[in-house]
Amino acid sequence: MKIKLQLFFISMAIVVTLVHIAYMLLVSGAGFITSYLLDFHISVIDHTALEPFRYRLLSEWIFHPFLLFAGPQNFFGLAAGFSFIQRATIFFLLFRYLRQLGFSVNLSIAGVLLLAFGMLFAFHEAGFSFYTYTEIIIFLLAALLIQQGLPYWIILLAGLAALNREASILLPSLLLAEILEFTPMPHLRKNPAYLLPAVASLAVFVATYGLLRLSIGPGGYWGITGIGAVLNNLQDPRTYLGLLGMFHVLLIVPFFIHKLPRRLQSLFILLALPWFAAQFWFGTTDEARLFLLPLTMVLIPSGLWLWQTYSFHLKHRFIS
Numbered sequence: 001m002k003i004k005l006q007l008f009f010i011s012m013a014i015v016v017t018l019v020h021i022a023y024m025l026l027v028s029g030a031g032f033i034t035s036y037l038l039d040f041h042i043s044v045i046d047h048t049a050l051e052p053f054r055y056r057l058l059s060e061w062i063f064h065p066f067l068l069f070a071g072p073q074n075f076f077g078l079a080a081g082f083s084f085i086q087r088a089t090i091f092f093l094l095f096r097y098l099r100q101l102g103f104s105v106n107l108s109i110a111g112v113l114l115l116a117f118g119m120l121f122a123f124h125e126a127g128f129s130f131y132t133y134t135e136i137i138i139f140l141l142a143a144l145l146i147q148q149g150l151p152y153w154i155i156l157l158a159g160l161a162a163l164n165r166e167a168s169i170l171l172p173s174l175l176l177a178e179i180l181e182f183t184p185m186p187h188l189r190k191n192p193a194y195l196l197p198a199v200a201s202l203a204v205f206v207a208t209y210g211l212l213r214l215s216i217g218p219g220g221y222w223g224i225t226g227i228g229a230v231l232n233n234l235q236d237p238r239t240y241l242g243l244l245g246m247f248h249v250l251l252i253v254p255f256f257i258h259k260l261p262r263r264l265q266s267l268f269i270l271l272a273l274p275w276f277a278a279q280f281w282f283g284t285t286d287e288a289r290l291f292l293l294p295l296t297m298v299l300i301p302s303g304l305w306l307w308q309t310y311s312f313h314l315k316h317r318f319i320s
Contacts, residue, residue, distance in 0.1 A: 008109075050220050057163050131165045177263055230281060
């Protein structure tokens with residue numbers, strides 16, 4: 001069973017990666033990969049990229065030694081292989097995450113399939129976006145460590161996350177979700193064992209990211225932010241097409257948040273909602289890949305829980 005699952009996840013990662021490459025070749029041509037994306041990678045390594053990309057170093061640091069070994073002429077194949085490894089790792093970790101949340105093997109596989117399907121809508125203006133997928137890996141690892149009662153490891157992951165992408169400042173929300181409840185009103189649970197590592201991980205993230213910005217220095221900013229970005233995102237039909245394709249039936253989850261278990265409620269409020277707000281304020285939401293993280297960490301588990309709960313009730317009522 002384990003070998004079959006591993007082969008299944010590997011196959012899905014291959015399919016998603018090949019579809020991604022086909023999309024880039026069809027829309028932008030081979031030169032986009034072999035020239036533009038290679039130049040982008042070098043600009044991040046050389047600290048000449050625009051903000052915020054100039055500070056997103058971790059994924060490029062991991063990838064760069066392979067490029068040095070194989071040579072820039074092999075960038076296309078190396079980037080495709082690296083992207084495949086990232087996706088396969090995410091599928092394995094998501095399966096473990098869902099199993100530790102208490103879902104059956106079949107429902108956990110369904111969750112991985114939902115993510116793989118969502119990834120098919122994450123290619124627009126994306127390139128390989130190594131940092132996006134590294135970010136998901138970090139969050140999944142953090143969730144697994146928390147579920148295993150190892151919250152202080154999140155402090156280390158926070159430092160790594162700060163080197164990867166600034167939005168990962170929300171990583172401590174995984175710890176806060178263990179100790180905060182929002183119904184009937186916001187309050188702290190007794191014995192908040194995760195409060196200290198949550199505060200410490202936030203401090204490590206801020207310190208690491210602050211030192212990173214100071215050491216590299218400022219640069220021109222790519223795109224626009226603030227109200228202008230929000231208005232552009234709300235007026236762009238590609239925002240809605242991308243989100244509809246990525247989330248599909250999971251768009252019902254916000255309407256049932258009051259029915260979710262405490263942990264998923266807290267994750268929705270502490271992670272998903274701030275994440276959506278930040279992407280609309282700082283990003284360009286036609287790039288649906290920006291929402292892969294809340295899809296992975298919150299919406300898929302919530303959708304599976306709703307299905308598991310209400311399908312059981314309907315089945316029980318029908319049989320009765």
